Amino acid sequence: MLPSYALFDFDGVIIDSEPFYIETDRQVISRFGYEPTDEELYTFMGRSSSKMGTALLAAHGINVTIEQYKAARPDPLVTIYDNPKIPAIAGLRELWQNLAEHNVGIGVVSTSLCAPLTAALNRLGLMSFVDVLVGRELVRHTKPHPEPYLKALSYFTANPEDVSKTIAIDDSPSGIASARAAGMYTIGFQGSTVPQALPEADLVVTSHEELARTLKAWGLR
Numbered sequence: 001m002l003p004s005y006a007l008f009d010f011d012g013v014i015i016d017s018e019p020f021y022i023e024t025d026r027q028v029i030s031r032f033g034y035e036p037t038d039e040e041l042y043t044f045m046g047r048s049s050s051k052m053g054t055a056l057l058a059a060h061g062i063n064v065t066i067e068q069y070k071a072a073r074p075d076p077l078v079t080i081y082d083n084p085k086i087p088a089i090a091g092l093r094e095l096w097q098n099l100a101e102h103n104v105g106i107g108v109v110s111t112s113l114c115a116p117l118t119a120a121l122n123r124l125g126l127m128s129f130v131d132v133l134v135g136r137e138l139v140r141h142t143k144p145h146p147e148p149y150l151k152a153l154s155y156f157t158a159n160p161e162d163v164s165k166t167i168a169i170d171d172s173p174s175g176i177a178s179a180r181a182a183g184m185y186t187i188g189f190q191g192s193t194v195p196q197a198l199p200e201a202d203l204v205v206t207s208h209e210e211l212a213r214t215l216k217a218w219g220l221r
Contacts, residue, residue, distance in 0.1 A: 002219035004165035006099055007132075007152050007179070010110040010117055012171035012192040015124070016089055019193050020080045025049050028073045034060045042196065047174050048111055048142060049073065081112075081120035088124045089191055091208030096129040098212065102220055107132035107152040109168070109175075111142050132156060143170075144177035149184060169211065176201045187211065 011017045022041045029036045034057055044052040050069045057064050080086065099106055106129050110117055114135035121127040132155040134148055141147045149168055156162070168179030171189045176198055179186045188198030191207045198204055205211045212220070 002102060002215065003104060003167045003185070004162060005105040005107065005153060005156050005167070007107040007109050007149055007166060007168045007184070009168075009170040009172070009175050009189075010108055010112060010120075012194070013169055013189045014088060014092060014108070014126070015081075015086050015120065016192045017080050017086060018171075020083075020086070021049065022194065024074060024079065025053055028069065029053055029057060031072060032057055032062055032064050032069075034062055042194065047144075047172075048136070075116075081116045082123065084123070088126060089208060091212065093126065095208045095212050095215075096126065098220055099215075100129055104220075105131045105156050107134065107156070109134045109148045109152045111136045111148075113137055143172070144174040144181070146178055146181035146183075149179045149182040153182070153184075170201075171198075172196060173198060173200065187214075 008014060011021065021044070025041055025044055026036055036056060040056055050066045050073070053069050054064050054066055096106055108117060108130055112135055114133055114137060117133060117135055118127065121130060132152050134152045136142050139147045139151050153163060153166055163183040166184045167187055168184045169187045169189050170176050170179060171192055173196060176186050176188055177200065180200060186201045188201030188204040190198065190204060203214065205214065
């Protein structure tokens with residue numbers, strides 16, 4: 001059955017930004033005196049970079065506050081979200097247009113702030129499709145806690161049973177864990193440059209075209 005609501009993560013699902021984030025955090029952590037491995041940096045995906053970065057540094061005996069880490073890290077709005085070289089991932093626009101035509105509510109659920117998310121969606125010409133946007137300042141607990149996805153659903157409906165009519169598309173283990181804990185059907189997205197293993201997802205797709213074919217089988221024409 002076609003879902004009533006489709007909730008999308010932003011980084012790695014809407015835009016292929018993860019390689020830029022990884023390189024940014026690599027440079028920041030290196031400035032503080034530690035050279036992180038790719039495997040260590042991959043654990044940041046879908047989580048707060050400042051929290052993960054300071055924890056990684058602390059594990060190697062380097063004490064840096066979250067404020068110090070944030071001060072050393074470039075603003076993603078300037079370095080990534082406002083970068084015209086980073087387009088929407090192929091097939092997303094067509095998918096969203098089709099979902100909108102079938103009255104499926106579209107939400108974006110991210111650990112980034114709402115302002116840069118809105119700016120990026122406007123730059124990409126996608127904001128008009130978005131019915132609900134949840135950034136990290138709107139929740140007390142970020143992914144993998146279920147609050148972000150539940151918060152997004154609450155803007156669509158007051159009926160908790162509607163969670164069964166909701167799908168969540170995320171590219172990180174923490175995002176999938178968040179949506180699963182919320183009780184949603186989870187779709188792991190592996191269509192970015194740095195795909196992650198998502199064994200806990202109910203379904204895994206490698207492109208938005210593949211997701212569209214799946215939804216077509218569920219009733220999307």
